[in-house]
Amino acid sequence: MIGGGAAGLGAAGGVKAADPGAEVIVYTEFEDVAYSPCGIPYVHGGEIPDFERLFLAGKQAYVDAGIDVRYETAVTAIDPAAHTVTVAGEGAVRYDSLVIATGWNYADPGVPGGDLSGLYYVKNIRKAMEWDKVISETKAAVVVEAGPLGLEMVTALAHRGVETHLIDPNPYALSMMADPDIMAPVEESWRELGVHLHFNTTLEEFLGDADGKVRAVRTSGGEITADLVVISTHKTPETALAKAAGLDLGSTGAIIVDERMKTSAPDVWAAGDVVEIPHGLTRTPLQGLTGSHAYAQGKTAGTNAGGGDRAYRAVYVPWGTPAGKWVIGGASFGEATATALGIPYVKGEAQGISRARYYPGVQPVKVKLLAEPGTLRLIGAQMIGGGEGIKERADFLAQAIRFGMTLHDLSTMENVYSPAIGALNEPIVVAATNGVAAAKAK
Amino acid sequence: MASFFGWLRSNSEHYLLVAAHQKLARTLGSPPPRPPKGLKELFWLRVFAPVYALLPWPVRSRIMRAMPGSHRQTWAPPPRSRGPAV
Numbered sequence: 001m002i003g004g005g006a007a008g009l010g011a012a013g014g015v016k017a018a019d020p021g022a023e024v025i026v027y028t029e030f031e032d033v034a035y036s037p038c039g040i041p042y043v044h045g046g047e048i049p050d051f052e053r054l055f056l057a058g059k060q061a062y063v064d065a066g067i068d069v070r071y072e073t074a075v076t077a078i079d080p081a082a083h084t085v086t087v088a089g090e091g092a093v094r095y096d097s098l099v100i101a102t103g104w105n106y107a108d109p110g111v112p113g114g115d116l117s118g119l120y121y122v123k124n125i126r127k128a129m130e131w132d133k134v135i136s137e138t139k140a141a142v143v144v145e146a147g148p149l150g151l152e153m154v155t156a157l158a159h160r161g162v163e164t165h166l167i168d169p170n171p172y173a174l175s176m177m178a179d180p181d182i183m184a185p186v187e188e189s190w191r192e193l194g195v196h197l198h199f200n201t202t203l204e205e206f207l208g209d210a211d212g213k214v215r216a217v218r219t220s221g222g223e224i225t226a227d228l229v230v231i232s233t234h235k236t237p238e239t240a241l242a243k244a245a246g247l248d249l250g251s252t253g254a255i256i257v258d259e260r261m262k263t264s265a266p267d268v269w270a271a272g273d274v275v276e277i278p279h280g281l282t283r284t285p286l287q288g289l290t291g292s293h294a295y296a297q298g299k300t301a302g303t304n305a306g307g308g309d310r311a312y313r314a315v316y317v318p319w320g321t322p323a324g325k326w327v328i329g330g331a332s333f334g335e336a337t338a339t340a341l342g343i344p345y346v347k348g349e350a351q352g353i354s355r356a357r358y359y360p361g362v363q364p365v366k367v368k369l370l371a372e373p374g375t376l377r378l379i380g381a382q383m384i385g386g387g388e389g390i391k392e393r394a395d396f397l398a399q400a401i402r403f404g405m406t407l408h409d410l411s412t413m414e415n416v417y418s419p420a421i422g423a424l425n426e427p428i429v430v431a432a433t434n435g436v437a438a439a440k441a442k
Numbered sequence: 443m444a445s446f447f448g449w450l451r452s453n454s455e456h457y458l459l460v461a462a463h464q465k466l467a468r469t470l471g472s473p474p475p476r477p478p479k480g481l482k483e484l485f486w487l488r489v490f491a492p493v494y495a496l497l498p499w500p501v502r503s504r505i506m507r508a509m510p511g512s513h514r515q516t517w518a519p520p521p522r523s524r525g526p527a528v
């Protein structure tokens with residue numbers, strides 16, 4: 001395995017499950033494996049008290065599982081014809097099967113000043129521990145781009161009492177996947193937390209002081225003073241090794257794989273954010289999915305690399321995250337992405353509640369469903385709520401899309417009603433019923 | 443060749459989303475994107491996006507599927523609904 005992230009470790013487990021006797025080596029450039037990078041923004045935000053909690057398994061756990069993890073060891077080349085990888089400090093190492101799980105990097109912001117100190121790319125846990133101390137001394141920060149990690153970092157910095165500015169070239173946050181009506185309450189809650197939002201604003205330069213440390217960013221809307229800049233540009237696949245080895249890459253720039261996660265090279269598999277996977281409805285390939293996708297793909301790649309047989313499926317991309325005081329989520333297409341692709345849709349919306357209206361802690365849940373005109377087959381969903389049930393609805397709706405359910409199916413679906421955990425009128429049912437009515441009225 | 447398709451994909455993805463934001467701003471009353479600046483943005487937003495919008499979805503879908511990528515490999519077809527469980 002090249003890579004010790006979710007995909008590389010999923011693959012290592014997959015190989016062992018298929019062939020317990022296999023010799024498994026995982027190379028990673030990092031000092032650790034088996035920690036959850038996903039928890040880093042929540043330690044920065046103070047919701048999780050320390051970084052130690054993010055470690056899921058100690059180093060001994062891999063030794064016990066018969067997986068040889070080589071920490072801080074870079075692979076510098078792949079030779080698919082010779083079945084070798086070149087490893088720093090080890091030279092050429094032969095493999096029978098190789099899994100490339102080199103993951104992703106933040107896109108280069110591509111403006112002058114990128115070499116200044118004070119620019120934080122959130123990823124590695126050891127670095128995060130050091131940056132956490134920096135955040136304690138930070139007065140003002142700029143977050144560059146409102147992608148999923150940007151959203152989490154804006155909220156985290158605001159919770160830490162840092163004067164936080166968000167700059168994004170688009171008109172609203174998370175605009176590459178979410179809809180503006182879903183994001184409007186999130187933005188309002190950021191403003192309540194004191195966050196300064198600068199949309200339709202392009203980054204032009206990082207400005208430094210005499211010591212080479214960032215002191216401000218220059219943008220299309222003027223200069224913003226900051227002693228910390230968090231870069232959360234979109235994810236790009238880390239394909240340098242694969243490209244140099246001549247593997248086929250797709251239009252997203254990521255490695256082309258099939259359902260067994262096989263690449264174009266013999267005995268080479270790939271998984272995680274370094275590959276592209278087709279969308280279940282349009283078949284358009286997508287890259288840069290989530291850690292859970294990476295782990296499941298890794299298991300598939302590893303199982304096949306170990307001589308087993310496992311298939312991964314096209315994706316319907318359930319997603320969700322806390323943002324400001326809300327939790328947002330969805331599956332497949334929203335209005336913005338469907339409109340961009342030119343996919344026609346009818347819409348059913350409802351503003352509901354998460355439990356009985358009289359039960360303490362009841363929270364709002366807004367559901368928006370998109371369906372194919374005519375058949376009313378579900379093609380996407382987006383939601384915002386106070387927290388509970390958003391993730392579960394996103395998971396369920398992704399399955400509903402995958403299995404071709406219609407607004408009719410959802411409008412007649414059974415749902416749990418128990419005052420403390422569910423309302424009599426399930427918001428999905430109400431949204432679907434409204435969607436059926438809207439389709440009839442057209 | 444892959445880099446040409448990469449260039450096409452990243453530009454079309456970006457500018458079609460900007461065009462969608464413009465449309466949603468009109469229909470939902472959400473904040474609009476900033477107006478296009480320079481020849482490149484004018485081309486993608488004033489020529490490419492409207493021409494793309496004129497093509498029917500099956501044609502667009504066929505063009506997208508013709509690009510190199512994982513979607514052209516073997517993938518299990520989407521699940522079909524089965525008969526009743528009992």
Ligand SMILES: Cc1cc2nc3c(=O)[nH]c(=O)nc-3n(C[C@H](O)[C@H](O)[C@H](O)COP(=O)(O)OP(=O)(O)OC[C@H]3O[C@@H](n4cnc5c(N)ncnc54)[C@H](O)[C@@H]3O)c2cc1C
Nearest residue numbers: 003004005006007028029038075103104272273290291292
């Ligand atoms: C701050 C943060 C928050 C996140 N939040 C979420 C979340 O809420 N939900 C979610 O599902 N996912 C989340 N993720 C996960 C994430 O977005 C990815 O989907 C996931 O990291 C992809 O896993 P991967 O194994 O493909 O790649 P990566 O995690 O990028 O792992 C790549 C691995 O490859 C190694 N590597 C790369 N090149 C080489 C080389 N040449 N030689 C040796 N080793 C190499 C690296 O050392 C690393 O171990 C988060 C990630 C971060 C950083």
